[in-house]
Amino acid sequence: MATSSGLLAGRLALVTGGGSGIGRAVCSIFAREGAILAVADRNKSGAEQTVSSLPDSSQHTAYETNVASATEVSKLLQDIESKYKQVPSVAVHAAGINKDNFLLKLDEQTFDDVVNVNLKGTFLVNQALARAMVKWQVQDGSIVNISSIVGKNGNLGQANYAASKAGVIGFTKTAAKELARYKIRVNVILPGFIETPMTAGVPENVTQMIVDMIPLRRMGTPEEIAEVCAFLASTRSSYITGAVIDVNGGLNF
Template sequence: MAGLLAGRLALVTGGGSGIGRAVCQALAKEGAAVAAADINRQQAEETIQLLNKDVQTKAYEVDVSSSASVNTLLGNVKQDFSVAPCIAVNAAGITRDKFLLKMDEKSFDDVINVNLKGTYLVNQAFGRAVAEAKLELASIVNISSIVGKTGNIGQANYAASKSGVIGLTKTAAMELAKFNIRVNCVLPGFIQTPMTETVPEKVMGVVVMLTPLMRMGKPEEIADACVFLASEKSSFITGVALEVTGGLNM
């Protein structure tokens, strides 16, 4: 099958909903085989049903905050597809919004463990798999957030985790280049996903007013940026934090 990513295998975490699901669809549309992983196996299975039937796909359950779970995932993917993945998109993420002075320690730890530690664990396991397989081309795309650059009221934990993803991405890009692995991250603005459905309508109205394009983004628009960074169309791009925000800079 023709496509920008024909013949390549992509692993997507958080593939059961929102941006992760849209990324799976976009990668499969461009000819990539897709391993969709999510903490919710059923939602990952539902994503698989939506994908291009001309490519090999499979759903997996993973807890990205657990090294054992992440390493098992990479092993299973390699076994099922008979090859190591050469694309990884880290879209698994959670929010536990509260004002800083009211935030409990567990809410902070949970968000850091999934959003930042989870990204670290997948980058590490994927990097090792690619190095071991001696793949010639590989790309990691980490999903950060514009909030990681600007901060946001009520999101001290989330902003810290996403800021950490930017620093992790830039460091991984330096360290993994010798294994022909490019590492970039995407900073979405406010996107129409299950995660933003909990934000009060009044707040979203203000956000839209602050966005030069005067609307929220669509998951597909983030997915298209991920396809670009995963493909050889971005072959000389690594260590970049690409803002996809409609011009929003808080």
């Protein structure tokens, strides 16, 4: 059973993109803080591995979900409600992809693929979850969306990714305004250069160049993002909504 103490004791939490990287770290930190996890990912085995790594793993559940599909997102919420007889009161939407190329070489399908997962997926998950929260009259609801520093500053070879993540920022600010009346808070985190599968493929010389630009002189860890997520998901951040929080070691390239 969930621990009786912790920032999120007894709360049911949905984490998308929970099969790896930041999403997996969020699941670990949330479980430490007493939450029950619904772990969603396109990669079912990744989500299952996350669940198996959590304490009291039998109370957590893995779900295979494509966040760019309204049908699958709707089914995800229905399945969670059916299993737990409640809906999540907190969520971290960390699902995202990148398919990088320079603007002059970027094809339409690659642009669409990234926007569909990163931006449309944010819309679909937030909308479905907020509707469920309103229906169940959830108190102290909290949604944390994961954007990127690239959504604020842009980056070479990432026009599609930057556009999608900038959209997440604007979307979150609007959702926060609209959902406040239902006591649902919505905030967005902008990670910097974090040690995840997404950054693992960056050439070593490029990685070093970026690290040299970071005032703290190192890459961040997924756990450092997850700790901020836990704060925003908890009632300790009860007067914070519509906030855009940089977690980037001071990097503003």
